[in-house]
Amino acid sequence: MSLSARHIQDFSTASEVEPHWGYADRIVPCTNDPGSCEYLDAVYHGHDVGMYYTGIIWATIGGILLIWAIGRHFLRTHPAGVQLPQDGEGIHAKKSALQRLPLAASSYARRYLLPDASRALFGRVTRTQVLTLLVLCGYLTIWTFVGIVYKKWVTPVKKMPGVYNTRTGLGPWSDRIGVIAYALTPLSIMLSSRESILSLVTGLPYQSFNFLHRWLGYVIFVQSTLHTIGWLIIELRLYQPQPTVAIEWVNQLYIIWGIVAMIILLALVVLSTPWGIRMTGYEVFRKLHYILAMVYIGACYGHWEQLKVFLIPGLIVWFLDRAIRLGRTALLHYNFLPSGHMGFGAVPANVTFFGDEINGHVIRLDFDHAHDAWAVGQHFYITFPESTIWQSHPFTPHSLPIYGADTQRHSYIFRAKQGETRKIAELSAKRLISAPENSVNGSKSDNKLKVLLTGPYGEHTVSDLAPETNVLCIAGGTGITYVLPVLLDIASRPQPRDRKISLIWVVRRRRDIDWVAPELATLKRKCKALRAGIHIYVTRAAEDASHDPTVPAISEKATKNACATDIEVAGSSSDSSSASVSSALSVHGVAKADMAVDHIQARPDLHAAVGDFVAGTVMGSTDVFASGPGGMISELRSIVAGLNRGGDVWRGDDRGSVKLTCDDRLEW
The missing domain is CATH 3.40.50.80 (Nucleotide-binding domain of ferredoxin-NADP reductase (FNR) module)
Incomplete structure (x- = not known):
């Protein structure tokens, strides 16, 4: 073999190959000089315990979610549908200390953690979200540095008398931070999923995880950058002779894929900033984000396929999210068609147009559709196939769902400012102008618009609302x-x-x-x-x-x-x-x-x-x-x-x- 991921090992003298999960195989016994062998011991030990640490990180996340789910079950308040006596007696009974404790703790927490954090740095997010991010970063920092041998080895270069390599704990540390970056990839995708298992467990709406998704992406970028800088220092400065070692190293296929992954990750970070979103427009940003994220995972696989244990689950989560979205849309719209046959069809919605050239026209949609009731507070994603099937927008119905009814009434209002909603407003205005008997401001008409629904999504705002609240x-x-x-x-x-x-x-x-x-x-x-x-x-x-x-x-x-x-x-x-x-x-x-x-x-x-x-x-x-x-x-x-x-x-x-x-x- 020419160069490999651990090219200081001599594969020609190998008597046994020792596998290491998530890393290159090790040749035993080590036939290098004592310093290089001791360095390899430190490298493989640091990687092995690092893999255990990634398991601990995921076990911690799973444990928190399990405790959260159990706590939600036992700390539920009165259901909103509870039947009360008309005089309301008996609902203000004195609470026990065990009941008052979580309520008082929640009140204290809201007092100090509900306001916005630093708006210039984090935007309009609460201190709770920023505290969660800081705790996560602190936790990851601990596992980044523990279990690594911090030592310096000066070893001779074979067949080059007087030339020495400098080997330090920077190598094991750079590997460790790269492994953790890989391990966080599935979590980042889970935080961005609309069909979110995190929402099922915690009860929080999927959009509440957007902040952590964005900043976890920044954390992964910082980790990957430090991993890259660490190995650049090692291969371009500490290993000798130069520039021979550097040229041989950078021409390896796995390094080329690593460079590609870093370029894509940099593009993902830049495009996800407020400046990047304004520059491209939200819809373009969203499509580019999907494509670049998939290519990034592929480049990571090419760079270090031994860690596919983290990459493949991330892809599975992403594709499951998309498949469930399509499935929910299909189920919502598989119904009796006007012809009397069963099939998939869009829903015609009555359009009411409220003209406002200054602030943006307002559109009201009203339609009936046969499906189960959603929960108050949830929203649907609506696609307008007469304009495009490649975009959908979240809208909250202001109509009240009727439990047990065969057909649900949907009513929506939204302001059309730019993008797809602006196109819908222009389409509705043209139809109203072509029908002079219709008023342009607020009257219902025969103007109809076909819509496709996906959902419902979001929180149940009144399901846990106590009757005395x-x-x-x-x-x-x-x-x-x-x-x-x-x-x-x-x-x-x-x-x-x-x-x-x-x-x-x-x-x-x-x-x-x-x-x-x-x-x-x-x-x-x-x-x-x-x-x-x-x-x-x-x-x-x-x-x-x-x-x-x-x-x-x-x-x-x-x-x-x-x-x-x-x-x-x-x-x-x-x-x-x-x-x-x-x-x-x-x-x-x-x-x-x-x-x-x-x-x-x-x-x-x-x-x-x-x-x-x-x-x-x-x-x-x-x-x-x-x-x-x-x-x-x-x-x-x-x-x-x-x-x-x-x-x-x-x-x-x-x-x-x-x-x-x-x-x-x-x-x-």
């Missing part, structure tokens, strides 16, 4: 789709008399209320006997007439019988503006005397709104459900964190426990 929902713009089903579900069940429920919805213009007018009307009817309030803030009311004077502020037809609502309007303080507001309110059955109309061009004071809500509760903890822009979510995290009082919870006052559940995928 007070609920505050906060939404910005189309974020109403996330919180509205929560309120509809709660309002459809018997409620304790002390429970407090409220909705705060911020929209730009008064006519935006038409997006979900039927659902608001339903909510109002269901909330008549509850301690519930609905507050809608209109932040740009003064712009309505100036930008589009021909379009009525609120369509009376679309909002007939809608719920009585408090509308706080941002605009000028002119009398004409007040008259316009009063006219809009009368459509919703709200007299001007029933509310205070504040003409302040600002968003609602969320700190005061959330604080007043919690202070106004009689008993029980508070759950805040929110969906909107990143700034709103970050602000709410800080507000909710400050309202948590673990000491009060431990003493039996559940009002010191305030939880935040948010969906920050939508923009205000």
Whole structure:
């Protein structure tokens, strides 16, 4: 043989080959000089214990998931569907110390770990996620350095008197960090999977793992870079004679594949940064990410196939994720076709178009489809085959699922700004223009659009909600789709008399209320006997007439019988503006005397709104459900964190426990 992965061994004098899992075979007995043989002992020992350490790393991950799953089972709160006596008696029974302990611990944890971490470095993520990343990095660092012989050996070069190699612990260490990088590859893929086993075990939605997936990729890149730098120092400087050793080393096939893997990994890291995503566009980034990731794994296999034990499971997880997605879509759409035969077909959805050239048109989709009910809080990925079959987008239905029904009603609203949603808006607008009897702003029409569904995905927001928990929902713009089903579900069940429920919805213009007018009307009817309030803030009311004077502020037809609502309007303080507001309110059955109309061009004071809500509760903890822009979510995290009082919870006052559940995928 010419050169090999362990080229300091003399294969011509081998009497026995000693296999080592995940590494090149060793020739025994060692016939090199004593220093080289001692160095090989250190190298193979460091690798062998390193493989054990990767097993410990995965055993630790598995143990954490097992404990998490067991804890979820035994620490479940009251199911949302529990039947309560109409007077609500008996639900505020005093909790034991064993029951109060996890609640108080959770409250303390939210107070310090819920706010955003360093936004400049990590973006809008909580301290909990960053702490998890730091613990993981610290744990990996320990296994990177332990079990390695840190020593220096100066050994002679054969047939070259006076020339010496310098061998150090850098070689075993570089191998170790490379092995751990390989071992983390399946975990990185698991963290990116939509059909996530991690979600099944932990109950966390798959998107909550995106942060760890991205930063674990950065960790793998750093590990691979250090592995490469280590061997460059060894082969280009410490081994002699130069440049002969370096040229022979770099021309080996496994080294060429290693260089290819590093180039691809660098491209993956650069394209996954916010700058890279903006440069390529999200959809292009996503497709490139898939392709480059698969090529990277192939290059890693070419570089060191002995570690395929980590690469093949990663590929299996990836392909299973894609296969399950296709299977779920097929099952959702295999149904009776209009011809009466069974087959696969897209669902025709009624399209309602809300024109807004400045901020982006809003589209509402309504359709019925035969399948089982999803859980409140979950979302579907929707593909529009009339535009393209290669893209899908996550949308949360704001309609309420009906358990046991043969057919489910789907209703979605989304703002079309750019990309695929912009194409859908343009397609819908063209169809409406071709039918002059249809209104372009908010009226239903014969305009239909075929859709394909995949899902449902995400968390069950109300499945573990205790019946005495007070609920505050906060939404910005189309974020109403996330919180509205929560309120509809709660309002459809018997409620304790002390429970407090409220909705705060911020929209730009008064006519935006038409997006979900039927659902608001339903909510109002269901909330008549509850301690519930609905507050809608209109932040740009003064712009309505100036930008589009021909379009009525609120369509009376679309909002007939809608719920009585408090509308706080941002605009000028002119009398004409007040008259316009009063006219809009009368459509919703709200007299001007029933509310205070504040003409302040600002968003609602969320700190005061959330604080007043919690202070106004009689008993029980508070759950805040929110969906909107990143700034709103970050602000709410800080507000909710400050309202948590673990000491009060431990003493039996559940009002010191305030939880935040948010969906920050939508923009205000």
